[in-house]
Amino acid sequence: MTAGIEVRGLTKRHPGARLDRPALQNIDLEIPHRQFVSLIGPSGCGKSTLLRILAGLDRADTGQVSLLGRSPKQASRRKAIGLVSQTPALLPWLTVRQNVALPGKVNRRAGSKIDSPDELLRAVGLEESADQYPHELSGGMLQRVAVARALGLRPDVLLMDEPFSALDEFTREALQYQLLGLWQQRATTVVFVTHSVREAVVLSDRIVVMSARPGRIHEVLDVDLPRPRDRKVVKGPHMHDLEDRVRASLQSAWKAGAAPDDLVPL
Structure with a gap:
């Protein structure tokens, strides 16, 4: 499968931060073209920072980032990023x-x-x-x-930073299914930041679980629910099994210093 996004050895430090506590450390990630991938983890783990680097709005201190074979700045100039x-x-x-x-x-x-x-x-x-x-x-x-x-x-790549976090549960669920329909029609690579375990499972092909302080990739989980996804699919027992797997991975990631109270188990 063609690589849509490749990240190799990425480290990012915010100005004034302790040298041993970068925002992101040694991030290696590959996202196949046209996949829907969610980033999940506690506040402070660098999800939004990573998204900004992918968008070309921020720069890594070390490492390489490629979007369909181009740097984020090149992809941005070609209007390949939404x-x-x-x-x-x-x-x-x-x-x-x-x-x-x-x-x-x-x-x-x-x-x-x-x-x-x-x-x-x-x-x-x-x-x-x-x-x-x-x-x-x-x-x-x-x-x-x-x-x-x-x-x-x-755009070839759509980056989304908790776009539904401020919405009520009913509206949020409706927009999740609408987004899935648009994604399937347009064959876009999507990277979606969320704090909601359920939202990540409903939407994604893969879920990237991050640990905090410094932000690292803790685990990448495959979501093998059939597509297209509808309410019948996500009400089945396998949905609950997948949610449990994500929560278990998050619990493991907390041992790296993450605080659990900011995750919303929707």
Whole structure:
């Protein structure tokens, strides 16, 4: 299987941090192209830092990072990376359609690669909200707009940093299945940061369990639930077995100094 993302020997220290406590240490990770992979671990283990390095927003101190054979900066310049953060960060003076259209307007050289805003809004079920402004939308709707905007340039890699963490359980579950549908349609490599064991299992092909202080890869677990995933699949006994495996791995990772009270067992 073609490698989508490769990380070799990555170490990252924040300014002023103790030399023996880097944010990330000796990270080796390979994510096949078009897989959905979740990063899970306690706060402070470097999940978001790793995502920022993959996005080209931060730099590692040592090691190599490759996205489809390119450096993060090269992949970013080619508009091969989409990023969805915890907060949608929409421009309040623009309508939903205008917010979704913005990447195409500032990246005109992308040409035919750009999807139309209305097509993207249909994909996330928000075509009727195209002329509304962000302050008129619910939290779940705002995140759907953010996902639509990130997909506008048809990125090869979609990086998502706890995009559903602030939503209620019902909305969160609905958006998980919508995201899976979009991912399967577009054949994108997804790296998804979460604190929720259940969310990681529902979404992923593989789950990367990280330990903290310093952040390291503790274990990589395969999720062998059939696809496409629906509520019937995730209500079966094997789902619970997989959740137990992830929790056991997290318990083991805590021995490296992680604090368990910030994980949400949804």
